[in-house]
Amino acid sequence: MAEAADAREGWLVGAYAAAPSRVAWDPQVEQAFFDGIWALPGVVGLELPWKAGAFHSRDERWLLEHLRDDAQIVVTTAPDTSDRHRASASFGLAATDRAGRQSAIDATRALHEALPRLREATPDGRVIAVELHAAPRPEHGAASADALRASLEELASWDWGDTRLVVEHCDAWVAGQAPAKGYLPIEDELLVVDDLRRQGAQIGMAINWGRSVIERRDADAGRAHAALAADAGVLDGVVLSGASPEVTPVGGAWADAHAPFADVGQFSSSLLTAARAAATLEAAGSLRFRGVKVGAPATFTLEERLEIIARALGAVQAVTPIAP
Incomplete structure (x- = not known):
């Protein structure tokens, strides 16, 4: 089982997935959005x-000036990794191509050098973890566990302070199936992370519920992957983000679009329910961090964006309460 968290217990929100700034930039609206998130229980x-x-x-700069001093932060490199992988199929920390792997290391170095900006903005908080990803796609030998x-x-040899390196599992490459990301299988990631931990590296794994479900086309996959990583003693975090076998207002079938919980009418095809979230967190056990991340349609108002996040938090808090 992963070591218990020493960050303040509660819920993280992947707010960027539903932020108004995904559609248009208005600092006042963005401020109201973040204020609304901080007002949500837990x-x-x-x-x-x-x-x-x-x-x-x-x-x-706006973000750093408006973060709460005591904010607990997890940084995900998924957006950057996806963009760079689309631009160059050989990019990634798992790349067998030397230039592609070095490019990914250099990109991570830029993040490492930027972390002090976050720490200065949250003097009473903590940057809990940095989520890394096992790109590129392993077809034709382009990626490997050894790489x-x-x-x-x-990366583990660098000084990260009290920030943990975490490999967040994405949907793995499955022959004959259109991937959302299509990176290394979780079994490879677990072996690598377990081996490095045995050598003393401060590193773990995280499960994104929706990405595991996208991979297996199975509503139990998020729980199963959490249990697998927990049983291996390397699971540090779980992010509850949905997936749907049908088109939803946030994306296509099996898209990595962070579909909200199925309790919202227009997202009834989402496979993420409160009961499945509870089963996943029960299988996960003690965690350094847990969070929710749901998308919002481009047409949603500020109030609707906050409501869909509140519904996600309400769903998980009803079955896995954490005191505020």
Whole structure:
């Protein structure tokens, strides 16, 4: 089982997936959005995206000036990894191509050098973890566990302070199936992370419920992957984000679009329910962080965006309460 969290207990919100700034930039609206999230019961922090050298897609300086001093933060490199992988199929920490792997290491170094900006903005909080991803797609031998191990060994040798490196599992490459991301299988990631931990590296794994379900086309996959990582003693975090076999207002069938919980009428095809979330968290056991991340249609108002996040938090808190 993973070590218990020493960050303040509560829920993280992957707010960027539903943020108004995904559609248009208005600092006042964005401020109201973040104020609304912080007002929700049990929220202690945010999952922030790292992309194109910044922690906010529109204005990083604005974000840093408006973060709460005591915010708990997890940084995800998924948006940056996806963009770079689309631009170059050989990009990734698991790349067997030397230039592609070095490019991913260099991109992670830029994030490492930027972390002090987050720490200065949250002096009473903590940057709990940085989520890394096992790109590229392994078809034709383009990725391997050995390459991922070599990259993570190098990254783990850097000084990350009390921030944990975490490999977040994405949907793995499945022959004959259109991938959302299509990176390494979880079994490879687990072996690498377990091996590095045995060598003393401060590294773990995280499960995104929706991405596991997208991979297996199975509503039990998120729980199963959480149990697999927990049983291996390497699970640090779980992010509850949905997936749907049908088109929804946030994306296509089996898209990595963070479909909300199925209790919202127009998202009834989502496979993420409160009961499945509860089963996943029960299988996960003790965690360093847990969060929810749901998308919102482009047409949603500020109030509707906050409501859909509130519904997600309400669903998980009803079955897995954490005191505010």
